[in-house]
Amino acid sequence: MGIINFQGKRDKSASKPVEQILVSDYMTTKLITFRPEQTIQEVIETLIKNRISGGPVVNEKNELIGIISEGDCIKHISESKYYNMPMDRSHSVENNMITEVETIDKNMNIFDAANKFISSRRRRFPIIENGKLVGQISQKDILKAALKMKGNRWK
Structure with a gap:
């Protein structure tokens, strides 16, 4: 014996079209960026002052050339302490940044x-x-987007 559906035929036009939520809707466009010639000391001070964990490194044409993070700064500090040397104030971002950077399309x-x-x-x-x-999108931006979503978008 089969299962009988007592709801009747469903009207497919009743469902609302799902609105696309794009990265561009939640990305940050006012960024704190770094230059390759800046010192690690300057980066650390900026990270602490602005309560951020890292940022993009750009050249004079605003082209992305890398990312510097708290971890990169800590690694530099750790290496200085390992060799019992003071943290080199002239050590630049260029020597400590990550250059292989993944990006996201703003229309994703x-x-x-x-x-x-x-x-x-x-x-x-x-x-x-x-x-x-x-711009830049962070995990926190994804969380902000999730809080603003209505239940019917979670499919």
């Missing part, structure tokens, strides 16, 4: 961006447009 769906965060274990992704840095 926020759910796809969340999956990229999960799979890559990154804290932030820069957003590039026409070769220039235009």
